Amino acid sequence: MHKKFYAKLFGSALAPLAQGASEALGGMVGEKVVHYLKSHFQSSKRLSAILSDSYRKGLDTLEIAFRGPSFYHQKANKEFAAAFQAEVLQPFLFQSKMEEGPFREGVQKDLQFLRSLDLTPEEAFSADELAQTVGGFAVESASLWQEKMEESTESLVSFLKEKTPPPHYLASLLSYRNLLTEAISLHFSRAVEEDEFLFRHYFLCHAKGLDLRLKEIQKALEKSRTEKNRELFKKLNRQKALFEEVKTELEFGLRHISQEMQDAVSSFFSRSESHFGRLFTQLEELQETIVQEGAKTREELEAMKKMLDEIRQAISRIQKSKRISQKANLFSYFLGLSEEEKSALREIRSKAAQLPSSFLTPSLLRDLATLMTMAGDEREGRALFDQALSRAQELKEEKEEARIHYDRFISQLHQTPPNLSQALESYRKSLSFSPEVTKELEFFETWKYEALEILGVGGFGIAFLCRDRQLEEKVVIKAILDEFTDAERAIQEAKNIHNLRSSYMVQLKDYGYLEPYRKKRAYLIMEYFPGMDLEKWIEKKGAFSIERGLDLALAIAHAMETAHKKGILHRDLKPANILYRETEEGFEIKIIDFGLALKDERLLQNRSLQITLVSRRGLLEESLGGTLDYASPEQLGRIPAQIGPWSDIYSFGRTLKKIFFASLKPHGKIIRAFPKPELYDFICDCESDDPRHRPRNFQEVISK
Known part of the structure; x- marks a missing residue:
């Protein structure tokens, strides 16, 4: 889901590249443009860094924009405050009937959520996916291009509505006007000069942006001359020459991109300049002011991410020693934690408590809950499972929600005394999602057998009293845990016992593997004896x-x-x-x-x-x-x-x-x-x- 979000977000921010590529290819569209872009995306040494930087600065810009008028006035940004308030904020608030104070706070929280995704663009999607998304904007008519932009915005809005709690402040704002794409495109247009291919194709259909950048470069040149900064002066002159070369090509006229299309592209991306351009040169200074007001700085954010990485690594070390992979297992509880591991876990828990809740993903909370339960702190384990479940439901992560119920089920089997009815309820909840989500959590074919009761747990695994849905009779299913029992030997001996036909022994009715090709996750179906x-x-x-x-x-x-x-x-x-x-x-x-x-x-x-x-x-x-x-x-x-x-x-x-x-x-x-x-x-x-x-x-x- 995150990959789709990033691809759509950057696809729209980089949309002018598609028109530039189409012009370079003689007006071609479709797969030709995609292949052309992909070739460069794969070889570019700067693209991932440019995207990461543009995304971060785009979020910084929106965070500053919604700090409030008093903040801008303190920093002499009255021009920005007045324009943003009159042209964006007030019309939106009037239309949405939202109150300004709660709205500003809600947008800030949603922006923190986007930061907490903790995915860099290069991790979030491949060059192939980015080329496919950007290349989709290589269309022949301005109206179709506008439709593509709207589709992209709808996708972003849908993602945010799924991942953030109501009333979905940021999602509502983007439906009104996609300020996130605008802010990112602003910073991309500045950083893109580091890659000549990206620069030429990006500005080829973006005349207004080109003119604005030339004016900014001219001002910077004059300042560097006054300050006698020779190196900066040389760099700016090289940039100016490149911009003027592209401008000459634009003035001569493009062969394959209509003027209507050029105007549509340039108009859309110039809107970001009209507002956020006023903040661009003072972005770092404004961020420093936020620091002074107690907001999280980029340095603090990096420090928190570093702490988060340390927590994850420490958890991973314990999980590895206890043979825990993607989900909890009884063997891990059987091994327990050493005193040294318990001490490390207490330190992990202390660090996690220092992080904002938005940083704590459902999977991280689930892992902590499992380990705390293994360490004997069942009360803390239950609280963490509740927190993990709440977070997963808030983010609408069904797969993670199912795993939380499953891991809680395993922990409840381990509790002293065990509560088998609660454990069964947790297991049923873990199976209440789609088959794609639950298939890895099953102990037997749940479409055929319904779990009625947990009869016990032993060295072999877990015994369930079940109802055969087809034959309408009770059976006992023994789910064999691969960590404890040799499944093939167990099945063979069960068959041998069955062949004895002894009245003193429970008879085998059937057996199977949930992973038959690997002969893993075996189960035995036995007759039910009510004793x-x-x-x-x-x-x-x-x-x-x-x-x-x-x-x-x-x-x-x-x-x-x-x-x-x-x-x-x-x-x-x-x-x-x-x-x-x-x-x-x-x-x-x-x-x-x-x-x-x-x-x-x-x-x-x-x-x-x-x-x-x-x-x-x-x-x-x-x-x-x-x-x-x-x-x-x-x-x-x-x-x-x-x-x-x-x-x-x-x-x-x-x-x-x-x-x-x-x-x-x-x-x-x-x-x-x-x-x-x-x-x-x-x-x-x-x-x-x-x-x-x-x-x-x-x-x-x-x-x-």
């Missing part, structure tokens, strides 16, 4: 009776034996991965998440991360922390043994302890009072640190 996981059941109702607990243990063992016979390890067996519900006949269980353990189990062997998982209790940390509680010593890297069926048996033993005691560390009195001491001995055998002391397989477990 509660054993972790929550025990937390709610306490330990199971001996009789029910033994039946439950036997069912789990049968399920694991079936899987092990086919060479399938679970790797993350724990109460949270066993779904349970009671029925009239007794109970049903489903063991979930086979093969969905971390793809790099060395992560669990990292001692510092183990400590982190214990100290932080977000949803992901609770899941992975639970994995730590039930993982075998060989999985955690505490003993030099391979991972195998015995590893699942260890986790099974820990699970039994939870089932019978509702705790992994029951008090000695409770253990002594346990009515089945031989069962407790068996549990201890299963959870032995030495794999050789555990049962060899689940067949042996069942036989006992």
Whole structure:
């Protein structure tokens, strides 16, 4: 959107170039002119600097113009003040029914917004785009040329209305008279002398501007002679000679550009001279006065931009270390921030607070919100997400608005305690925009499945309860996070489990990739089993009776034996991965998440991360922390043994302890009072640190 704005803005300011190029090409229009201009735009060493300087000075000029009559009078600019007030401002205010004071302040704020875009012209568009836009003004009739200018103005007005809050002061003014193009063209006409090609073609159809510049040069020559400034005198003489050469060509008569067209071009661009020309020679002096009145100087602006760059670079360094790309991810939250990074973040936040709000883009605020949440300051994170959202809505940046909702969703999964209903609402909002905006934020095909609930988060990714829109049935979709889980292995093991056809296991219904060519962003579609996981059941109702607990243990063992016979390890067996519900006949269980353990189990062997998982209790940390509680010593890297069926048996033993005691560390009195001491001995055998002391397989477990 910014590229279109810059191209239209400079296209109209440089419009006289198109007519000059057409004359040089024998009256040609269209692609010939575009190609001719593009060739020079690509090779010009001065064009980007001239455009940048003209844009900056154009904004400076408008800022000064709307400072108010008292400001001009103080600086003896009564002539400008009277003319601008009578010919531009008062007629506009009368027509628009706006009040002068609020209007002046509103225009100043909108001009600050244009400064805050922080894009130089060479970044905003290519030579090709500029040539296409400028070349479009090479037309044969004055009326068509005028239409092109009006179209350009409408485009600028539309951009400003989208990006600035009502009542759109600057946009309204430009609809009345495009002072922005006029101000920029004024400064371009002065700077263009640095490039002979641009100069000749620009002034070839701009006789009034040419005459005015010759008068200015003559005055400057006389002043330089009086001040005995030899170098300036020589430079001005060279400029004068060049202007006179073009003037001679104009006086002789152009071959291909009609007088009507020349008059139309010259008349339009002479309007800027009639007002802003009075300010041109005193622009720097007036800017200095604004400094004295407390307004932001160009130097201050550059200092703020430098600070903004420092903030962005500092954020980028933290993001890189946490593997954050364009949007937040759970893995980044899992890694957390070091104390050094938290200290750097506090400094970043302090610097950001010193900048005007117009400098803080939605994406910058979003990144800050994510990092503050990762650092543990959830309150500040929420405030920054709100600020980012407000800014994105103000600027009508839909893509950024969607990303803010998405990153907030990820942060809400990390909150302590997590608010899954709020997280789901944020995720739904992130998907409420056009498909072009939301496609990178999806975890599954949302046109086919509607997310009803977030069931949980684990090492594999995020589990959603969904409605199949076509079959009108509930399914569970597990969105596999590439950062955590080997998607191909997870899908293969899910297919293997499906092929077992075990009543103890949730069946796979389908699977897919949102990026099939890269085999990235995978998801599994599973049958929905309306049970509660054993972790929550025990937390709610306490330990199971001996009789029910033994039946439950036997069912789990049968399920694991079936899987092990086919060479399938679970790797993350724990109460949270066993779904349970009671029925009239007794109970049903489903063991979930086979093969969905971390793809790099060395992560669990990292001692510092183990400590982190214990100290932080977000949803992901609770899941992975639970994995730590039930993982075998060989999985955690505490003993030099391979991972195998015995590893699942260890986790099974820990699970039994939870089932019978509702705790992994029951008090000695409770253990002594346990009515089945031989069962407790068996549990201890299963959870032995030495794999050789555990049962060899689940067949042996069942036989006992």
